[in-house]
Amino acid sequence: MISGKNYIGSQQSAKGTKTYTTFNPEANKENNFTFFEATNEEINDAIELAANAFKEYNTISGSKKAAFLNAIADEILALDDTLIKTYCSETGLPEGRAKGERGRTVFQLRSFADLVADGSWVDATIDTAIPDREPMPKSDIRKMNIPLGPVVVFGASNFPLAYSTAGGDTAAALASGCPVIVKSHPMHAGTGELVASAIIKAAEKTNMPNGVFSNLNSSGIEVGQQLVAHQKVKAVGFTGSIKGGRALLDLAIKREEPIPVFAEMGSINPVVILPKALKNRGEAIAKTYAGSVNLGTGQFCTNPGLILGIKSDDLSNFTKELADTMVAMNPSCMLHPNIVKGYESNKSKLILQEGLQVVNEYKSAVKSNYASQVITTVSGKIFLENPTLHQEVFGPFSMVVQCKDSDELQQIISQLEGQLTGTVISDDNEISSYSKVIAALQNRVGRIIFNGVPTGVEVCPSMVHGGPYPASTDSRFTAVGVSSIKRWVRPFSYQDWPNDLLPDELKNENPLHISRNVNGEQTLEKI
Numbered sequence: 295m296i297s298g299k300n301y302i303g304s305q306q307s308a309k310g311t312k313t314y315t316t317f318n319p320e321a322n323k324e325n326n327f328t329f330f331e332a333t334n335e336e337i338n339d340a341i342e343l344a345a346n347a348f349k350e351y352n353t354i355s356g357s358k359k360a361a362f363l364n365a366i367a368d369e370i371l372a373l374d375d376t377l378i379k380t381y382c383s384e385t386g387l388p389e390g391r392a393k394g395e396r397g398r399t400v401f402q403l404r405s406f407a408d409l410v411a412d413g414s415w416v417d418a419t420i421d422t423a424i425p426d427r428e429p430m431p432k433s434d435i436r437k438m439n440i441p442l443g444p445v446v447v448f449g450a451s452n453f454p455l456a457y458s459t460a461g462g463d464t465a466a467a468l469a470s471g472c473p474v475i476v477k478s479h480p481m482h483a484g485t486g487e488l489v490a491s492a493i494i495k496a497a498e499k500t501n502m503p504n505g506v507f508s509n510l511n512s513s514g515i516e517v518g519q520q521l522v523a524h525q526k527v528k529a530v531g532f533t534g535s536i537k538g539g540r541a542l543l544d545l546a547i548k549r550e551e552p553i554p555v556f557a558e559m560g561s562i563n564p565v566v567i568l569p570k571a572l573k574n575r576g577e578a579i580a581k582t583y584a585g586s587v588n589l590g591t592g593q594f595c596t597n598p599g600l601i602l603g604i605k606s607d608d609l610s611n612f613t614k615e616l617a618d619t620m621v622a623m624n625p626s627c628m629l630h631p632n633i634v635k636g637y638e639s640n641k642s643k644l645i646l647q648e649g650l651q652v653v654n655e656y657k658s659a660v661k662s663n664y665a666s667q668v669i670t671t672v673s674g675k676i677f678l679e680n681p682t683l684h685q686e687v688f689g690p691f692s693m694v695v696q697c698k699d700s701d702e703l704q705q706i707i708s709q710l711e712g713q714l715t716g717t718v719i720s721d722d723n724e725i726s727s728y729s730k731v732i733a734a735l736q737n738r739v740g741r742i743i744f745n746g747v748p749t750g751v752e753v754c755p756s757m758v759h760g761g762p763y764p765a766s767t768d769s770r771f772t773a774v775g776v777s778s779i780k781r782w783v784r785p786f787s788y789q790d791w792p793n794d795l796l797p798d799e800l801k802n803e804n805p806l807h808i809s810r811n812v813n814g815e816q817t818l819e820k821i
């Protein structure tokens with residue numbers, strides 16, 4: 295079923311000679327399939343086809359796009375065990391996780407289907423004319439969101455379904471009316487091809503224009519760079535490393551026509567544990583956090599990599615309990631030998647920093663591609679002085695920082711780079727004595743959590759998965775939830791345009807019966 299070929303629209307294509315395979319980290323061996331890297335010609339063909347498809351797809355009704363998105367969800371489910379087995383063989387992740395992620399992917403597609411079927415997401419805003427206004431008459435002006443054009447999506451290694459081929463970025467872009475070209479992630483190219491085949495089948499079944507979706511294979515940075523540099527590409531979605539996201543942002547800005555890059559990148563997700571909470575339930579918090587740091591072998595962008603507290607015996611006891619609980623857990627498999635290499639080298643680099651102590655680490659030998667978990671600790675002063683300690687270690691690693699007092703805690707938070715999340719663990723009303731700390735945290739993160747863990751990102755309209763740079767390249771947007779559709783559109787105004795030539799969303803009769811803002815009032819009424 296897996297051919298290793300690219301999808302240039304509905305056509306499978308393998309014109310190149312450069313090939314690669316994926317790797318099964320659990321079995322520590324290469325998988326059997328061979329993938330053909332996309333050639334310059336194939337890249338160009340996919341973009342030209344997408345630009346052409348945009349002319350039609352851009353005008354397709356919300357209900358037809360909803361049918362397409364629901365059909366993608368159905369086709370993904372129809373892949374059944376083949377998809378689950380391929381996912382597991384390319385990631386080392388267990389079947390339960392694969393099924394959970396498939397459920398999330400399908401849920402996201404159906405949520406976007408509901409959103410565009412309803413249609414109100416376009417934010418239609420109408421200011422009717424005032425012909426007798428003095429000293430000048432006022433025109434009739436009507437605004438709505440319209441799609442940008444072909445979008446290139448770079449999937450995440452750590453979410454082969456929910457943030458890859460038909461993941462959040464793709465679902466949002468297709469829902470908005472933008473064709474998508476996926477730069478397939480080389481670590482899960484087979485999973486990617488299966489999902490791509492589901493999207494193509496769905497596009498054919500629902501009569502979408504050819505080129506609305508393409509999937510290009512590549513195991514190096516060149517294909518992605520060419521895609522981002524192409525003048526007919528109008529926006530980019532990316533999930534991965536800061537290095538990769540930043541390189542693509544720089545490339546997009548240097549183009550003759552710069553385009554937006556919505557990259558969701560690294561984060562160490564600071565957790566502040568307040569003194570009373572530590573005293574009253576330090577042991578329970580430590581156990582919960584051992585599970586959160588170790589979840590998915592620490593390969594989540596919301597992994598709590600930094601825990602902050604005020605120096606005390608309670609903090610020391612908590613740190614020891616956290617480290618011992620973590621080390622007592624069985625090590626687990628990482629996604630790929632390269633991710634293990636990155637983990638081991640980043641971990642070693644940090645452990646060598648002056649003043650950082652290892653509280654406990656898993657010392658027995660681990661299987662190939664498994665990660666040994668570590669908890670470290672450092673003083674607030676040393677953490678403040680050494681920016682290397684602020685870097686993400688992608689894996690089952692966390693650092694407890696012992697701050698001198700709440701001023702130092704606030705100073706540390708203020709100096710952190712932008713983060714996806716910040717968490718506060720508090721007992722009784724003690725949080726009210728830390729308003730400056732909380733304000734500093736709010737300034738650095740996209741989502742703040744009370745008495746919980748940052749891992750586990752709910753997919754719902756109120757979710758913000760983003761944050762100040764480098765958590766994301768544009769903190770005004772979220773990468774999770776239906777409002778992520780706003781990344782792929784631009785506002786557009788019609789002035790004094792004839793009613794019958796306006797899109798349905800803006801017509802006087804409100805034929806789609808959507809919620810609109812008319813002369814300052816939100817309403818479903820016609821004009």
Ligand code: NAP
Nearest residue numbers: 451512513514515518519534535538541559560595636688
């Ligand atoms: P990555 O190395 O950033 O790669 C993501 C995608 O972007 C891949 O398809 C990659 O292509 C492409 N890419 C990377 N750099 C590029 C460049 N300069 N120009 C064009 N394309 C580029 O991320 P990853 O493979 O998912 O994982 C590697 C590391 O990223 C992890 O060890 C971890 O540190 C970090 N990561 C962080 C998060 C997070 O949410 N915080 C999530 C995932 C990964 P090729 O692979 O084909 O080169």
